[in-house]
Amino acid sequence: MGHLNSYELDITKEIFSIALANAVDAFSKMANEKVMIEDFELMLGTYNDLDVTKVESNKNFMQVLSTDIKGGLSGKTYLIFEKNDLSNLFNIFNPDASKSIDEEALSEIQQAILLELDNILVAAMVTQISNILELFCYGDVPSYSLKKPVDFEALLHENIKDFEVVIQLKANFRSYETNIKPRLYCFFTSDFICFNQAIDR
Numbered sequence: 647m648g649h650l651n652s653y654e655l656d657i658t659k660e661i662f663s664i665a666l667a668n669a670v671d672a673f674s675k676m677a678n679e680k681v682m683i684e685d686f687e688l689m690l691g692t693y694n695d696l697d698v699t700k701v702e703s704n705k706n707f708m709q710v711l712s713t714d715i716k717g718g719l720s721g722k723t724y725l726i727f728e729k730n731d732l733s734n735l736f737n738i739f740n741p742d743a744s745k746s747i748d749e750e751a752l753s754e755i756q757q758a759i760l761l762e763l764d765n766i767l768v769a770a771m772v773t774q775i776s777n778i779l780e781l782f783c784y785g786d787v788p789s790y791s792l793k794k795p796v797d798f799e800a801l802l803h804e805n806i807k808d809f810e811v812v813i814q815l816k817a818n819f820r821s822y823e824t825n826i827k828p829r830l831y832c833f834f835t836s837d838f839i840c841f842n843q844a845i846d847r
Contacts, residue, residue, distance in 0.1 A: 658813070659688050662832075665774040666817060672770040676763070677738045677824055684818040691812055707749050708798055711764035713788040715772060718781035721809055721834040723771075724802070725764045725788075731826040735759065738824060750792065757790050764788040771830075802831060809833030 666683060674681045708726050715721035727735065729749045736747065739759050747756070768785045776783045793801070806812055815830040 661778050662688055665771040668774040669767040669770040672766045679821045681819050681821045681824055684820050687816040689814040708793050710791045710793050711760055711788050713768045714786040715783055716786055717783035719783040719837055723768050724831040726829040734826050761788050761790055805833045810836045811838045
């Protein structure tokens with residue numbers, strides 16, 4: 647498997663910066679308010695860069711939304727929300743859902759809100775990546791799970807065996823009413839490196 651040089655790493659960051667901006671635009675429409683990106687951070691690694699999957703969390707549980715990426719580029723995404731973000735999210739999309747939050751047992755409507763948010767954000771990102779790389783790929787139907795940080799970190803390590811490239815995104819979505827800090831982990835096969843290097847040429 648090849649590796650990305652510094653220029654190709656910059657390309658990767660630019661691709662995901664544009665893709666994240668597309669996702670935030672979609673989020674803004676959902677929230678009915680302009681949402682800005684602050685403190686954008688990207689980490690990229692391969693099988694030998696396991697530190698990229700280190701999970702930083704001081705919470706007991708994490709709300710995990712997972713989506714398979716299919717088509718010309720195979721991969722998997724994990725969108726993470728912790729308890730501090732949940733009340734803000736539910737208050738935006740369904741105020742009644744924000745009145746009682748048990749992070750260990752979200753209601754069906756609360757899970758549905760997170761799944762719909764993942765569906766829109768990941769679809770917006772994948773669409774932009776597909777356009778930039780000039781290939782057809784799409785996100786499948788997302789799924790929801792509740793995991794302890796240590797179990798989620800173990801899951802990330804397992805995924806590296808199947809998807810050689812892992813990208814971790816951190817960003818703060820902020821507006822007058824909104825402040826959430828989701829994390830997104832994207833796993834791709836080594837084809838991602840080939841497509842990226844094709845842009846370099």
